[in-house]
Amino acid sequence: MNLVISGKNIDITEGLRSAVEEKIGKLERYFNDSTEVRVTLSTEKNRQKIEVTVPMKGSIIRAEETSTDMYVSIDLVEEVIERQLRKYKNKLIDKEQNAAQLSKAFIEEDAYEEEEINIIRSKKFAMKPMDPEEACVQMELLGHSFFVFRNAETEEVNVVYKRKGNTYGLIEPEF
Numbered sequence: 518m519n520l521v522i523s524g525k526n527i528d529i530t531e532g533l534r535s536a537v538e539e540k541i542g543k544l545e546r547y548f549n550d551s552t553e554v555r556v557t558l559s560t561e562k563n564r565q566k567i568e569v570t571v572p573m574k575g576s577i578i579r580a581e582e583t584s585t586d587m588y589v590s591i592d593l594v595e596e597v598i599e600r601q602l603r604k605y606k607n608k609l610i611d612k613e614q615n616a617a618q619l620s621k622a623f624i625e626e627d628a629y630e631e632e633e634i635n636i637i638r639s640k641k642f643a644m645k646p647m648d649p650e651e652a653c654v655q656m657e658l659l660g661h662s663f664f665v666f667r668n669a670e671t672e673e674v675n676v677v678y679k680r681k682g683n684t685y686g687l688i689e690p691e692f
Contacts, residue, residue: 518545518552525559526586533558536588540595541569547602558587567594576601644674652677653685 522529522537544554547672548571555570566586571578580597582590599686646669656664656677663678668689676688 518542518548518550518554520554520556521554522558525557527558527560529558533587536591537567540591541598543595544598544602547599560587565590567591569594569598571598646672649675649677649685649687 518540520538524536527533537558541554541556548554552571552573555568555641557568559568564583564584565570565585566583567587567590568579568581569579578598578601580594580601582593582597584590584593590641592619644665644667646667648669649666652664652675655666656662656679663676665674665676667673668675671689673690675690677686678686680686
């Protein structure tokens with residue numbers, strides 16, 4: 518496993534680096550040697566945030582934790598990633614291209630009881646073409662955190678979503 522540690526608005530001290538290497542290093546048993554794990558530490562006001570991203574062929578494992586203490590955030594995010602790996606292990610292995618990133622020991626380990634994903638509601642709706650700004654207004658009017666729409670310019674299906682700090686994001690397909 519290859520750890521890539523970076524910082525935003527924070528200096529990566531030797532203490533922080535060793536704490537990340539120690540805690541996130543525990544995940545090494547789940548991945549093979551070539552797997553890259555990206556860790557970004559950031560600070561904003563009194564919030565200490567850590568983001569961990571593991572790009573895998575076909576999917577991404579990602580977690581972020583925020584607290585008033587960076588060391589607490591580091592502890593919390595390691596637990597989240599480990600829980601995700603254990604929970605979705607069988608699904609990751611079923612998609613064989615993802616399994617290449619996982620260690621043989623983890624793959625051969627006894628599986629945990631798999632939680633079934635239960636879709637309890639399904640919706641169909643007409644998608645009239647609109648621009649992203651109009652989609653954001655519609656999303657706000659509905660009180661949702663995301664909105665799927667057909668982009669009037671590209672005729673592609675896009676998604677707008679609400680971000681922290683009252684900002685918006687746009688997801689456009691790339692084929």
